[in-house]
Amino acid sequence: MISKEEIFGYTPDPKYNKAVAYFSMEFAIDQALKIYSGGLGFLAGSHLRSAYELKQNTVGIGMLWKYGYYDQFRDMNADMKPMYVEKQYAFLQDTGIMFTVPVHDSPVHVKAYLLKPETFGSAPLFLLTTNLNENDEASRSITYRLYDSNEATRIAQSIILGIGGAMLLDILGLERDIYHMNEGHSLPLNFYLYSKFQNLDEVKKRVVFTTHTPEAAGNESHRYDLLKEMSFFYHLQSHEVKHILGMEGDYLNYTVAALKFAHKANGVSKMHAEVARDMWKDNKGICDIIAITNAQNKTYWKDEKLEIALAGNSDAAIAARKKEMKKDLFKVVADQCGKIFDENVLTIVWARRFAGYKRADLMMRDWDRFIKMIFNSKHPVQVIWAGKPYPEDFGAIEQFNQIIRRAKPLANCAVLTGYELGLSALVKKGSDVWLNNPSMYREASGTSGMTAAFNGSINLSLPDGWVPEFAVDQVNSFVIQPATQGLWNDETNHIEANNLMDALENVVLPMYYEDEKKWHAIIRKAATDIVPEFDSGRMVDEYYGKMYN
Known part of the structure; x- marks a missing residue:
C-alpha cells in the first residue's frame, strides 16, 4: 500500500x-x-x-x-x-x-x-x-x-x-x-x-x-x-x-x-x-x-522577464519584453493562419471557452464599424480569437467557424485552434488587450483576465464576475459600460456592442498610440492590484x- x-x-x-x-x-x-x-x-x-x-x-x-x-x-x-x-x-x-x-x-x-x-x-x-x-x-x-x-x-x-x-x-x-x-x-x-x-x-x-x-x-x-x-x-x-x-x-x-x-x-x-x-x-x-x-496561480502563469521589468518600473523594459512576448505568439499565428502580425500594432485577444453567452463575436455585430476599425491606418489593430466550444454545442461550433470564415480574408485577424494551457499562456502574454464581453450576470467569476494582468495585458471588460472587485476604468483596466437591465437581449447586445466599440475607438486605441506613459501606468497598476488578491494563494x-x- x-x-x-x-x-x-x-x-x-x-x-x-x-x-x-x-x-x-x-x-x-x-x-x-x-x-x-x-x-x-x-x-x-x-x-x-x-x-x-x-x-x-x-x-x-x-x-x-x-x-x-x-x-x-x-x-x-x-x-x-x-x-x-x-x-x-x-x-x-x-x-x-x-x-x-x-x-x-x-x-x-x-x-x-x-x-x-x-x-x-x-x-x-x-x-x-x-x-x-x-x-x-x-x-x-x-x-x-x-x-x-x-x-x-x-x-x-x-x-x-x-x-x-x-x-x-x-x-x-x-x-x-x-x-x-x-x-x-x-x-x-x-x-x-x-x-x-x-x-x-x-x-x-x-x-x-x-x-x-x-x-x-x-x-x-x-x-x-x-x-x-x-x-x-x-x-x-x-x-x-x-x-x-x-x-x-x-x-x-x-x-x-x-x-x-x-x-x-x-x-x-x-x-x-x-x-x-x-x-x-x-x-x-x-x-x-x-x-x-x-x-489563479501567479507562479505558474507569470513571465519572469516581464516581472523583472515591472519591478524595475521601466517603461522601456516593459515595452521591450511585451514585444518579445508578442513575437512568440505571432509565430503561432503565422503557422496556423499564414498571417504575419506586427509586434508594434495593438493586439486584442478574445480567448476562453466558446459559449453563446460569452459573445465571442460581439465586436463583429456592427460589421461595417468593425471593418472600419480593422482598416484604420492611423490606429492599426490586430485581433485574435481562440477557445473551445463543447463538442456537442453545435451553435457555439457554428459561431466559432463563422468567425473563422469572416476573419479569413482579413490579414490582421486570426482564429487559433488548440486552446489549452500552452496556447492560453501565449495569448495572455502576447496580447495588449484582453477582451471579456459576456452577457451580464452570466459569468460567475471568470479568471482569464487575472492571468492576462499578470502578463502586462490590460483588461477590457464588462463589469461581470470578478471584474467589479478589481477594475477601475482607465486606472488598471478599461470597463465597458453595460446596458440598462430589463431590456430585450437583442437590444442589450446592440447597446453593449456599441459601447465596446466606443471604448476601443475613443479610449483604448488612441491611448496606446498617443499616450504610452498612461498605457504603461495602467499595466503597472494592474500588476500591482492583481496580487495578492487574485493570486490563488x-x-x-x-x-x-x-x-x-
Missing part, C-alpha cells in the same frame, strides 16, 4: 493541517496532462498548485480521461474539427490499487493513478480510470471523454468520481476531515458518506461545496428513477433520498442536493454569491452561501479560514 509520506512528499504546514479532499471533474495542472476543458479545470489546477506552495494537507480527486476533452483541429476547409486521440502519461504513478464501484447495480473496476507533487509542483492528485481489461466496453467508456454527451455515461462519471474517490480514500486509510466538491459533479460521494455515518449532520460537518453556475437551468439534474437505476444513491432508495434531503419532484438537482449536504458553500465572486443566494433561496434546508472569489488560504475550519 502506498504510504502517506509517499503521497505527499512534504510535511503539511500546521496552519493547514486539517485534512482535505478536493473533488473536481477536471484539473488543468500542466499542458502535458490533458484532463480539462476550460475555466473549472484552470481553477482546480491553480488550487492544487497553490495548495502545494503553501504545503496544505490537501489531496485532489479527479478522473483520468483516455481521450481528454478533445483535440481541436481543422478540417479541409479550415473549419474547427474535434478529434479524440488516446493520451499516454508515463509520469503518473500506478498505485496498484484496483477496486469496484457499483454502477447500474454491477461492479465496475476502477484503478487509481497518482500525480506526485514533485512532477508539476501541485498537491497530490489521484486520478481514477475504468479503462481496464477487467471491464466491458460500456464500463471502460465511462472514463473515455470528459463530459460525455450520453446521459447515462455522464451520470456514471459522477458515480466514479464521487463514490469511487471516497472509496479510494478509505482504501488508502487517508482520513479526511473535509470533502470539498468543486461544482456538483461529485455529488454521489455524499450518499457514500451517508451510508458510513447514517446521519445527515455527520455528513454535513465534513462537506463543503463550490457552486459555479449562475443560472438555474445550467445546473445539472436528472430523473430520480434513472439515478436510482444507475446506483447513483449507493445503497439508498429514491424515497429515502427525498426524505433525508427534504426534496420533492421527479428530478434531482445536483446543486440543490449539494447545498443540503454541505455545511457551507461558496459562490466564486461577490456578485455570484449574491446571485446564487437569490437563485436558491426558496429551497429549505440549504447551507449558507458565502463569497470566495476565484483566483489568497484563495486557498481563504478556503481553510472560511470553509474548512
Whole structure:
C-alpha cells in the first residue's frame, strides 16, 4: 500500500493541517496532462498548485480521461474539427490499487493513478480510470471523454468520481476531515458518506461545496428513477433520498442536493454569491452561501522577464519584453493562419471557452464599424480569437467557424485552434488587450483576465464576475459600460456592442498610440492590484479560514 509520506512528499504546514479532499471533474495542472476543458479545470489546477506552495494537507480527486476533452483541429476547409486521440502519461504513478464501484447495480473496476507533487509542483492528485481489461466496453467508456454527451455515461462519471474517490480514500486509510466538491459533479460521494455515518449532520460537518453556475437551468439534474437505476444513491432508495434531503419532484438537482449536504458553500465572486443566494433561496434546508472569489496561480502563469521589468518600473523594459512576448505568439499565428502580425500594432485577444453567452463575436455585430476599425491606418489593430466550444454545442461550433470564415480574408485577424494551457499562456502574454464581453450576470467569476494582468495585458471588460472587485476604468483596466437591465437581449447586445466599440475607438486605441506613459501606468497598476488578491494563494488560504475550519 502506498504510504502517506509517499503521497505527499512534504510535511503539511500546521496552519493547514486539517485534512482535505478536493473533488473536481477536471484539473488543468500542466499542458502535458490533458484532463480539462476550460475555466473549472484552470481553477482546480491553480488550487492544487497553490495548495502545494503553501504545503496544505490537501489531496485532489479527479478522473483520468483516455481521450481528454478533445483535440481541436481543422478540417479541409479550415473549419474547427474535434478529434479524440488516446493520451499516454508515463509520469503518473500506478498505485496498484484496483477496486469496484457499483454502477447500474454491477461492479465496475476502477484503478487509481497518482500525480506526485514533485512532477508539476501541485498537491497530490489521484486520478481514477475504468479503462481496464477487467471491464466491458460500456464500463471502460465511462472514463473515455470528459463530459460525455450520453446521459447515462455522464451520470456514471459522477458515480466514479464521487463514490469511487471516497472509496479510494478509505482504501488508502487517508482520513479526511473535509470533502470539498468543486461544482456538483461529485455529488454521489455524499450518499457514500451517508451510508458510513447514517446521519445527515455527520455528513454535513465534513462537506463543503463550490457552486459555479449562475443560472438555474445550467445546473445539472436528472430523473430520480434513472439515478436510482444507475446506483447513483449507493445503497439508498429514491424515497429515502427525498426524505433525508427534504426534496420533492421527479428530478434531482445536483446543486440543490449539494447545498443540503454541505455545511457551507461558496459562490466564486461577490456578485455570484449574491446571485446564487437569490437563485436558491426558496429551497429549505440549504447551507449558507458565502463569497470566495476565484483566483489563479501567479507562479505558474507569470513571465519572469516581464516581472523583472515591472519591478524595475521601466517603461522601456516593459515595452521591450511585451514585444518579445508578442513575437512568440505571432509565430503561432503565422503557422496556423499564414498571417504575419506586427509586434508594434495593438493586439486584442478574445480567448476562453466558446459559449453563446460569452459573445465571442460581439465586436463583429456592427460589421461595417468593425471593418472600419480593422482598416484604420492611423490606429492599426490586430485581433485574435481562440477557445473551445463543447463538442456537442453545435451553435457555439457554428459561431466559432463563422468567425473563422469572416476573419479569413482579413490579414490582421486570426482564429487559433488548440486552446489549452500552452496556447492560453501565449495569448495572455502576447496580447495588449484582453477582451471579456459576456452577457451580464452570466459569468460567475471568470479568471482569464487575472492571468492576462499578470502578463502586462490590460483588461477590457464588462463589469461581470470578478471584474467589479478589481477594475477601475482607465486606472488598471478599461470597463465597458453595460446596458440598462430589463431590456430585450437583442437590444442589450446592440447597446453593449456599441459601447465596446466606443471604448476601443475613443479610449483604448488612441491611448496606446498617443499616450504610452498612461498605457504603461495602467499595466503597472494592474500588476500591482492583481496580487495578492487574485493570486490563488489568497484563495486557498481563504478556503481553510472560511470553509474548512
